[in-house]
Amino acid sequence: MRIRVFEGFKFKRKDTYFYKLDPRVKLLFLAYSLFLTLYFSTFLPLLLLFLLSLVLVLLNRALKEWWGTLRMVFVLSAIIFLLNFFFSERGNKVNYASAMTLRFLTLTSFFSLFFLTTPPEELSDALVLLGIPYEYTFMFMMAMRFIPTLARDLQTIIDAQRSRGLELERGGIFKRVKRLIPLLVPLIVLEIRRSVVVAEALEARAFGASKRRTLTEEYGLRRAEYCFLAWTTILTVALIVLSRLPQTASIFGYRLPEIP
Amino acid sequence: MQPAIVVKDLYFRYEEGDYVLKGVNLTVQEGEVVALMGSNGAGKTTLIKHFNGLLKPVKGSVKVKGLDTKERSVAELSKIVGLVFQNPDHQLFAETVEEELAFALRNFGYPEEVVRQRVEWALTLMDLRKYRSRSPLSLSGGERKRVAIASVLCYDPEIIVFDEPTIGQDYYQKQKIAQLLKMLSKQGKTVIVVTHDVEFVAENFNRVAVMANGQIIADGDVEEVLTDPKVIKEADLRPPQITECAWLLGDLGVPKRIVRVEELVEEVARLGGLSEDKGF
């Protein structure tokens, strides 16, 4: 029983295109892709967006880690599909449910792409450069930074409790939820204890000493990055416009065949 | 009588990575006490996780009391093999120490009467009676460690594996652990201790297995293994202080295979023509 769901969000040092992009550009790209994913509610455009994210993951050689997360969220996706299928009031249920499931997968996918290629402190720096106070960006950075640690601790806790006879795969839904307590309590306590030590170490590094903290890393946008920004902006705007023009709107509204 | 644990040509890797264990062979007889040493990343923790089925072999086999671990669940194997993890905080969650100790017993389906008896026994054994109704999370580091050990001893497994029990412990606590190991051995338990504390091993063990690069590179008497410079080097270990000293005195004729203080003192006394202990 290994936890691989966090793998898609752990930063790994690689030599790929997205890794080298300025974090602000990546943030904007993420914003565009999230916007488009939430803007479209029909099957075809969402499928295309999902495939786009997959292509980018492949280009950045992050397939293994991405898959670690995606396959873990399949269960959740199935639940989303079923909920949307049974509770939606739309006409074509299969189409709508598939679209919503795809939307979930696509969102996860784009977030994964971002976090896999962006070290936590670059996100923090990007937000600082965009005007957000350091106290808040720092919180994000530390949360991201400790996700792999938390995943590792959770794995050890699962192993330790299984070694005491805790069986996680058996039993009905209520029993299974109750069995989460021996997993969650040690995890929460462990991470709270850890946060105290981390805070001590931060104090020892003069955290909070100066109101005007230095940003040593140089973030300048190169021409290639401006081009990338331009292209993605144009593409996004184009997609939105096309989806509204009467001539082309129907393509975006493609529906899966109805269930008879 | 069949061995407690037989590891045959064990190969293991996680889905995502390279092979961590590359052909491990190890046999531990019932009632033996073995130290398992090796550098970080040599695969010690990975190996012991095979003993109770947390990990299953990719190639090769692991048999515990004749049972093939590939065919048994972790719960089944944990009844026989108790694994004491390094950090007690990875386990403690119950409202009282009593509840904590009862956890494994209840998981294994023992009747409440038995659970109560065993919990009493473990509380006394690890000197935890006065904490029985307190939350294990509120205890000190050393006390939490005792609760973790008690919660495993509680259900009386035949084989007990300790993962780095001496890390961060002070001298007195280490002595208590050594005493516990002796007691378990007297009870006929099979005990395996993963550690990189060479002085602790030299003082308390007869048999040691050393791992390097996913394999066991040495397995035998402490006097032979820990005094072998090749083994020490390959496994990124340091020899016991007394052994290092014996090596430095090699040109005086001191034998190289010494780990214990008394042995070194005897050799030096012999060289110096000293009389018997005058008791100064």
Place this chain on the structure above:
Amino acid sequence: MGEGYAVEIEDLYFKYEGSEEPALSEVNLKIRSGEYVLITGPSGSGKSTLCRALNGLIPHFYKGEMRGEVRVFGMSVKESPTYELAKYVGMVFQEPENQLFLSNVERELAFGLENLGLPKDVIKRKVKWALKAFRLEDLRDKAPYELSGGQQQKVAIASVLVMEPKILVLDEPTSNLDPLSASEIISLVHKVNKDLGLTVILVEHRLELALRYADRLILMKDGKIVSSGDPRMLMISGEPKKLGVGVPKVVEAYIKLRRRGMELPRVPLSSEELAEGVKEAIYSPCNRL
């Protein structure tokens, strides 16, 4: 520097909020600049609390009742904020994982200096120095998870020393490390003390690693300093046994040889010293009783 006390503690008493017993009481301690002090004692004796009283974590981070005075190079710890004291007192903790915040070594080294608000070019210069001085140049782009435990702890130490404190406090820095890494770290600390002249305060259980480098050994129990003095003298006094503090095997050998009538020239604190001592004793017959 070289004159004057690095650390002056007078009648220190401290009780954590919500605790019944004090963690420290009647602590009096003076440490000279450049001294290497090794502190040991059973678990719960107050060693960690004492460390935290040196850089302001006590009383600013940990609430409680504090009496007495702690001064670092003349500055009162009670009256200076932690980030101010961090410029003079660097602290390294047990677990490397909790001290590395950035995704590569170079940025980690810069972190403390960035917090201090130093100018960019000054930071770059100091980071370059630290990379070279601590031989981390090959690791500059590596992420913490790509480093061994020993390397991680080395980076943690370098990230603190790049801020150029005058005192380095280490609270059980080798507990989680394998023996080779542990001795590398202790050697590094020794070098820092000798070559950079830093005052070093090291808390350790495993005395055999660091005893040979320490100028002074302090034994604590139940929140009090029980003994303070020359490491060699203390090791053969009855104190360690009384406190439940382990004595290195080489010292045990020394004591046993003395009982048998062989007096080594001095109390050995390492296997090399024991071997040297034995050779000397064997080749000078006047030593024998």
